[in-house]
Amino acid sequence: MRRLAVALFTLSALACQLSHAAQQSPLALEEMQITASAERADGPVDGYRATRSASATRTDTPLHEIPQSISVVPAQVVQDIGAVRLEDALDYAGGVERGNNFGGQGLTEFLIRGFNSQEFYRNGFAVNRGYPNMPDASTLERIEVLRGPAAMLYGRSDPGGTFNIVSKQPQAERRTVLGSQINSEGRRRGTLDSTGALDERADFTYRLNLVAEGGDSFRDEVESERYNLAPVLRWQLNEDTAITLEGDYLHNRHPLDRGVTRYANQQDKLPRERFLGEEAAGKLTNDNATTQLRIEHLFDDNWTLRGGVQYLDGEIHGGAVENNSNSYSAGLAPGASTVGRNYNERWLNWNDVNAQANAEGHFDAGGFAHTLLLGLEYDKFNYNSLIRRSPNDNAFPIDLYHPVHGQPLPALTRTTTHDNENLESYAFFVQDQIALTERLKAQLGARLERFEQRYVDKLNAGGDWDQAHNAVSPRFGLIYDLSDELALFANTSRSFKPNRGADRFGNAFDPEQGIAHEVGIKYDLADRDLSLTAALFHIVKENVLTSDPLDSTRSISAGEVRSRGFDINVAGNITPQWRVIGGYAYVDAEVSESTSATMPVGTRLANVPRHSFNLLDTYEFDSGALAGLGLGVGLKYVGERRGLTSNSSFDMDGYGLVDLLAYYPLTENLRLNLNLNNLFDKHYEERAWNAWAYPGEPRTLQAGISFSL
Helix, strand or coil, X not given: CHHHHHHHHHHHHHHHHHHHHHHCCCCHHHHCCCCCCXXXXXXXXXXXXXXXXXXXXXXXXXXXXXXCCEEEEEHHHHHHCCCCEHHHHHCCCCCEEECCCHHHCCCCCEEECCEEECCCEECCEECCCCCXXXXXXXXXXXXXXXXXXXXXXXXXXXXXXXXXEEECCCCCCCEEEEEEEEECCCEEEEEEEEEEECCCCCCEEXXXXXXXXXXXXXXXXXXXEEEEEEEEEEEEEECCEEEEEEEEEEEEEECCCCCEECCCCCCCCCCCCCCCCCHHHCCEEEEEEEEEEEEEEECCCCEEEEEEEEEEEEEEEEEEEEECCCCCCCCCCCCCCEECEEEEEEEEEEEEEEEEEEEEEEEEECCEEEEEEEEEEEEEEEEEEEEEECCCXXXXXXXXXXXXXXXXXXXXXXXXXXXXXXXXXXXXXXEEEEECCCCEEEEEEEEEEXXXXXXXXXXXXXXXXXXXXXXXXXEEEEEEECCXXXXXXXXXXXXXXXXXXXXXXCCECCCEEEEEEEEEEEEEECCCCEEEEEEEEEEEEEEEEEEECCEEEEEEEEEEEEEEEEEEEEEEEEECCEXXXXXXXXXXXXXXXXXXXXXXCCCXXXXXXXXXXXXXXXXXXXXXXXXXXXXXXXXXXXXXXXXXXXXXCCEECCEEEEEEEEEEECCCCEEEEEEEECCCCCCCEEEEECCEEEECCCCEEEEEEEEEX
8 A cells, every 4th residue: 555655646636736727717728839849858759760868978968979879769669569568669779688577577687788687767767676567668758778887877787788768758738648459369458648737837737647458368377457557747846947746656467477498308398378377376466656756956057956766665475386496407307297386475575765966067177068967876775575385396296288277276384585685875976078179079977886785584594694885887988970970989887786695604795897898880860860870899797606616506706707799770760751760789698707517608698699680660651542651560580599598508599570560540639550460470489587488479469549639
């Protein structure tokens, strides 16, 4: 109830304002002249090509002036492909791969340039803490993918990259869109997106997104339900100060579904619909609430103060059935097809408080123009877990190839996990964007951060540990305009991320540290509204956990992994009617130092294809009888990948997918969308974790209709 209270309070306030506005005579706002303004870094994008970003610098900066490879996936792409989840939209960010999702529950992981990225952001605040639900696509205004370390601005993270979600914000012009989607696998979905002003002067504006979803899936006995409530209120206090209160409440009930097994000695692959759990175990309920209070104040024409506070609260609880062994190497006996299972119940709870304050100034000094950013950040994360399981034996087995479901659930006899983790951090950062000449610009900065981490094992007092570290994360970049259209850029930066656990002496591990180097070009065709970015990169991550050579049951932070490669991304219009977005990535990611016999030097990193490609190509007719009709094709290719970072691992085959889309405005206010995904019904595996691989969706037809008021 605590998580729901914040969201309901915000919604109640919004409802009161709407009710008050509805009782009045028609607002003068309806007669106002609304003039389109230039793109803002936190606002809508016209088409597929964004021109500005705040995610890479925390300042509103043209993408062409940022010495870093950045991709922006705007709301138009989300709408055209009929996306319902964040990962659907990220498929067209270029070189972003899917990682572990904890059986559909959360722990959302993506891979960028060969490294898992568990840290990502919403309006500049970290949101992937604990096991949150996969964000819904209904609230996305744009997704900005930053390649390379982002630790200088955001703190602990992996060196491959991260992304920032810019959520839909209030608009002064009134508009409400009602939507409905169904697909051939049984999913049903309804949405509402409403925005407008609550007073004549448009000092108070609102945005409200609602989602209700449920139904079947292509997986046997895997049904789910999902509700999302996302209200936003903005108060323009005066011409210099704005306050935004934003909430996001997301409820999800879904069985724990890790996919299909890929054990060593397993005779054949399982059908993609095969579910090895039990319907009687019920579903895991995942409730998340996010509340942000953001303030922006302009001191004068040169200085701006931005700040805010975010509170996250989440909980997973419920029952599930899992195989007793998730280890690939444990395997099956030759010719065997039966595996033991256990019934378990989980209670996981987490909360996070984050406070930020940034001062941005524009001035001339030393003969150069500067954009200076000074920032302070505080974060406190708390996590609790309790897991109880049935006996770890074969009293609850299942045959992989001839499963018999409906067996009585065994009793819970063991408590296997009962712990608490706290992590608190304090940070200061400074960044300067300097115009050295009319064509040469530099970006440099550094972040000083202290984090204190404590872990309490309530089942084993000897398992407790704590640590405290100071980290420095610098970044430096240059970009030079060779012409009005072509720029050359280079950057180098560092990252860090705390390791969990302790060595055989009970000492906490040193944090992971990464360093990345990148050189590339940016090519912008302003007359065609088309942008292309290409980059070479080399990244090394140190202090990776690897086996202790003196005790194979323990770890030491002595490993190293590296990734190098090339990526290219394009977005924009080839003609005014022809839109494209996508990219290609070559990634060579492997272990470069190790003390583990099962993870020797040269081992490829899990879930990382050497080659990946995606392209969304859409054409919209602008005249004649077909005016407004849009037709498109989405192409995706993911190369062969290792299921584990191990010399004993299964391989996932490469695959190519073709998706089709069409949309048509039946009237001025009514739009129809049709999407046919996986046209050729390709069988493929989209991600892996330990002995599990998650199969991709079969050929699926999705129909959607939206009505604008």
